[in-house]
Amino acid sequence: MTDYLILGGGLAGCVLASRLKEYVPSLRITIVETGPNEHDHPLITEPMGTMQLHNSEFEYNYKTVPQKHYDGGEVFNAGGKLLSGSSCVNYAAWTRGDRADYDLWGKLVNDKRWSYDGQLPYFRKTETHHDPKADPHQHGFNGPIHSTPALGRTYPLTKNLKEAYLSIGVKAIPDHNGGDNKGMAPHIENWYEGKRQPAGKAYGLNGIDIRTNSTVRRILLDQRKAVGVELATGEIIRADKEVILCCGVFRSPQILMLSGIGPKDELEKHGIDQLVDSPEVGKNFSDHPAVTQFYRIKEPEKGLCAPSPQFNHPIYIEGFPTDYIITESVPESSIVEAIRKDQASATHDVTSHPHVSPPRSHYEILPMYAPTEVPLTDMNVPFDGSIISIGLINLLPTSRGTVTLASTDPSAHPAIDPNYYATEVDRVILRASMRRNMAAFESPAGQAVVAEEVAPAGFPALTSKSTDEQLDARVMRCAASFYHTAGTASMGKVVDTECRVQGVEALRIVDASVVPTPISAHYMVCIYALAEQMAAIIAGK
Numbered sequence: 001m002t003d004y005l006i007l008g009g010g011l012a013g014c015v016l017a018s019r020l021k022e023y024v025p026s027l028r029i030t031i032v033e034t035g036p037n038e039h040d041h042p043l044i045t046e047p048m049g050t051m052q053l054h055n056s057e058f059e060y061n062y063k064t065v066p067q068k069h070y071d072g073g074e075v076f077n078a079g080g081k082l083l084s085g086s087s088c089v090n091y092a093a094w095t096r097g098d099r100a101d102y103d104l105w106g107k108l109v110n111d112k113r114w115s116y117d118g119q120l121p122y123f124r125k126t127e128t129h130h131d132p133k134a135d136p137h138q139h140g141f142n143g144p145i146h147s148t149p150a151l152g153r154t155y156p157l158t159k160n161l162k163e164a165y166l167s168i169g170v171k172a173i174p175d176h177n178g179g180d181n182k183g184m185a186p187h188i189e190n191w192y193e194g195k196r197q198p199a200g201k202a203y204g205l206n207g208i209d210i211r212t213n214s215t216v217r218r219i220l221l222d223q224r225k226a227v228g229v230e231l232a233t234g235e236i237i238r239a240d241k242e243v244i245l246c247c248g249v250f251r252s253p254q255i256l257m258l259s260g261i262g263p264k265d266e267l268e269k270h271g272i273d274q275l276v277d278s279p280e281v282g283k284n285f286s287d288h289p290a291v292t293q294f295y296r297i298k299e300p301e302k303g304l305c306a307p308s309p310q311f312n313h314p315i316y317i318e319g320f321p322t323d324y325i326i327t328e329s330v331p332e333s334s335i336v337e338a339i340r341k342d343q344a345s346a347t348h349d350v351t352s353h354p355h356v357s358p359p360r361s362h363y364e365i366l367p368m369y370a371p372t373e374v375p376l377t378d379m380n381v382p383f384d385g386s387i388i389s390i391g392l393i394n395l396l397p398t399s400r401g402t403v404t405l406a407s408t409d410p411s412a413h414p415a416i417d418p419n420y421y422a423t424e425v426d427r428v429i430l431r432a433s434m435r436r437n438m439a440a441f442e443s444p445a446g447q448a449v450v451a452e453e454v455a456p457a458g459f460p461a462l463t464s465k466s467t468d469e470q471l472d473a474r475v476m477r478c479a480a481s482f483y484h485t486a487g488t489a490s491m492g493k494v495v496d497t498e499c500r501v502q503g504v505e506a507l508r509i510v511d512a513s514v515v516p517t518p519i520s521a522h523y524m525v526c527i528y529a530l531a532e533q534m535a536a537i538i539a540g541k
Contacts, residue, residue, distance in 0.1 A: 002030040002209060004538075005239035006246055007216050007229060007255065009033030010085020011524065012511045012531040013246035014200035017208045019535030030209040030237060032229065034411075035082035037212050039201045044088050047191055047319050053089045054375050058082050062250065062413055063376065069399075069421035070476045076375040077287070077416065077481050079248055083212055084198035086248075090483070090524060091320050092196065094147045094188040096123060096177040097521030098327075098361045101396075104354050108516050111497035113533065116179060122532035123177075123525065130188070138178045144202040145528065146192040147177075150323045153315045155369050156304045157297070157388070157449055158323050164446035165365075168439045170326055181361050181520060187325040190524070194318035199528075211237075217410045219243055219259040219507065221275055226507035232410050242538075245501075245509045249485040252513045253282040253403050254414040256489065261504065270408050276503045280493035282414075285401040286518045288484040289420045290393040291430065291475050293437060293462070294371060294379065294454040300386035306370035308385025326365040327395070327520060330432045332356055338428040342398065355396060355425060361520035363433035366391040374480045379456055387454065392433040393482050395520035398425045403488045420479065421472075431471045438464040484523045489513040498537050510534045 004020060006013045009031040017029050038058060043049035054076070055061050062077040080086035099116040106115030113119075124140030130147050131139075151158075165184055166172060173183035190197050215232040228238040245252050256262055260275035262282065267274045303310020306321050332351075339350045351357060371387040373379050381387050401419035406412055421427060440446050441453070442464055453461040456477050462470060489495060491514045494502065499514055501507040512527055519526050535541075 001028070001238045001240055003028040003239070003241045004030070005229060005237060005243045006031045007219075007243065008085070008245065008247035008251065008511065009083045009200065009210065009212070010080060010246060010248060010511065011087040011199040012527050014084055014205060015203055015528060015531035016244065016246065016510055016535050018200075018203035018205060019532065020539055021207050023535065023539035023541055025207070028209070030211065031205075032211045032214050032216055032231070032237065033083050034215045035080070035212065037083040037210070038088065039084065039198050044198070045195050046317070047092070047194065047196070048317055050089070050091055050320065051372065054078060059089055060250070060413070061375070062416055064416045064418055067418070067420050067479070069419070070479050073476060073479055074376060075418070075420065075479050075481055077485070078483050079250065083210065084200040086483070087199040087524065088196065090522070092189045092191050093522035094177070094190045094525055095181070095325065095521040096525045097519040098181050099179040100358050100360055101517070101519045101521075104517050105515070109492040109497050113497065114491070119529045119533065122529040125532050126525070126528040134175070135178065138175070145190050145197055147188050148191055148319065150187040150189055150319055153319060153323065155316070155321065155323060156302070157369060160445055160449045161367050162324060164440040164443050164449070165324070165326060167443045167445055168436070170328070170440075176325055176327070177525070181327045182329060182359070184324055184326045187322050187366075189319050191319040215410055216247075216255055217258065219245070219255065219261070221259065221504065224276060224503065225505040239506070242506045242508060245507070246511045248511050249285070249488050249513045250403055250414055250416060252509055252511055253488040254405065255410070256281050256501075257405050258408060258410055261501065266404055270405050272408065278494055278501070278503060280490060282403045282488050283400070284487040284490045284493065284516070285403055285418060285485065286397055286487045287401070287418045287420070288393050288395055288482050288518070289397055289418075289426065289430065290391060290480045290482045291434065291478050292372060292374070292377075292480060293390045293392065293434065294381050294387050295390070295441060295450040296386055296452050296454055297388055297449060298451050300384075303385065304369070305385055305388050307383060311385060321369040322367060324367065327361045328363060328436065329359050330362045330429055334428050334432065335362070335425065338424040341424040355398070360396055362394070362396050362429045364391070364393040364395055364520070365433060365437050366393070377478050377480055379478065381454060390437050391482065392430065392437055394426055394429045394433070396429065396518050398423045400487070421475065427468070427472060430475055431468060434462065434471055435464045438462060482522070486512045486515040486518065486523065490516040492516055499534055508534070
């Protein structure tokens with residue numbers, strides 16, 4: 001018997017367990033985690049190990065169902081399959097997102113605790129900011145996670161690429177994490193002294209009962225009250241107070257449905273008795289669709305990017321090879337026109353649409369001084385120090401997909417259908433990011449760096465003047481995810497504003513599946529704040 005039974009020892013589960021134990025030391029807390037504890041494995045601790053983690057034993061290596069709007073293409077997705085979850089395997093980008101994202105969240109659920117100002121105390125509580133002179137209203141200085149500016153590592157191409165983007169009108173801003181992220185800012189990471197900071201290690205799990213290598217089969221209900229879990233082995237663990245599901249965007253809805261909580265039609269397909277009608281479980285799935293452009297650089301013999309043997313300054317291995325991050329809005333006229341196409345029957349004024357007002361951060365451009373090809377794109381770019389990558393990310397997609405059961409086996413992957421690129425808004429955003437990026441490389445400063453764009457076999461090299469059809473063809477051929485998924489147990493639909501599953505007593509969900517709307521960030525900071533706030537709510541702090 002335990003008081004709080006936390007299913008999923010990922011980022012959120014570890015933070016929740018650690019803070020609850022800190023707030024109420026007498027609590028008995030158990031974490032059940034499918035994967036092992038590998039906090040000290042060199043692929044986990046070292047920044048350069050990150051690119052070797054896809055398709056490894058430390059990740060769930062997902063593949064979507066064939067995507068209708070990608071000509072049937074499948075897209076790779078991932079998540080951490082070990083204690084501390086994706087905080088052990090991600091690229092350690094420490095990005096908060098824009099105030100407007102969180103204010104929309106708060107508005108959608110009618111609870112200011114989830115607005116930007118409502119979450120700001122928990123952003124601060126999480127971090128030890130790298131600059132002690134930073135705004136104390138925006139940043140914390142005593143949290144478990146140390147943030148680090150990537151600009152501490154000046155790369156050979158830093159000056160040229162910065163000049164290229166500024167020359168086309170990108171605005172320079174000093175702080176990407178101060179509530180307004182629109183512009184070009186120093187990229188902030190949570191590598192610290194060249195090492196990863198897994199959530200469980202940074203927060204500490206002393207006094208927590210940790211069951212690694214243990215897979216949950218289903219949550220046990222007694223008269224619509226969660227009372228424990230059955231593991232895949234048949235073992236039963238009882239919870240005296242609450243069961244808290246922290247298994248992430250793919251696994252949390254899967255476990256709910258395996259437990260008889262979900263849409264009736266979906267459960268009936270697999271012979272599962274419906275115990276609680278929750279029709280939105282597994283729906284409202286969002287992800288940041290992305291495409292990476294690769295450029296062959298001039299003078300690669302000078303060791304200008306990884307993995308050239310000459311790209312060897314000791315400081316380069318202390319973080320991922322990037323230094324600036326760019327977030328911008330699509331011109332209002334373009335977004336308004338796209339919304340009108342998607343909402344052909346709408347009679348209201350679309351200029352009040354949340355993608356338009358207030359101004360939003362629609363896309364991200366992330367230059368990387370290495371070839372960062374992801375699984376299933378099959379570009380086969382040379383890994384020889386001659387290629388740099390530019391990640392182009394739609395931060396505010398309007399396409400929504402589903403996560404459903406593929407079988408009743410709890411160890412099987414669910415069926416993942418993101419429904420990528422289904423809306424004109426999504427197409428307009430990604431095209432705008434590509435054109436903006438290509439304009440930078442067509443500038444004199446950009447031309448001083450790159451020789452050519454590297455296109456897939458059979459495809460033309462792109463320019464900022466390429467047609468929409470050419471850009472869409474490239475996206476369909478090279479479609480990728482940046483693994484920023486959310487929404488499959490949305491707040492306001494599946495859970496209430498204290499993350500309690502509606503229709504079930506003593507069951508909560510605390511992970512990215514409850515985030516009801518996309519955030520213009522890599523989601524790690526958002527989930528730290530979510531878990532911090534929920535620990536305070538549960539403990540009555």
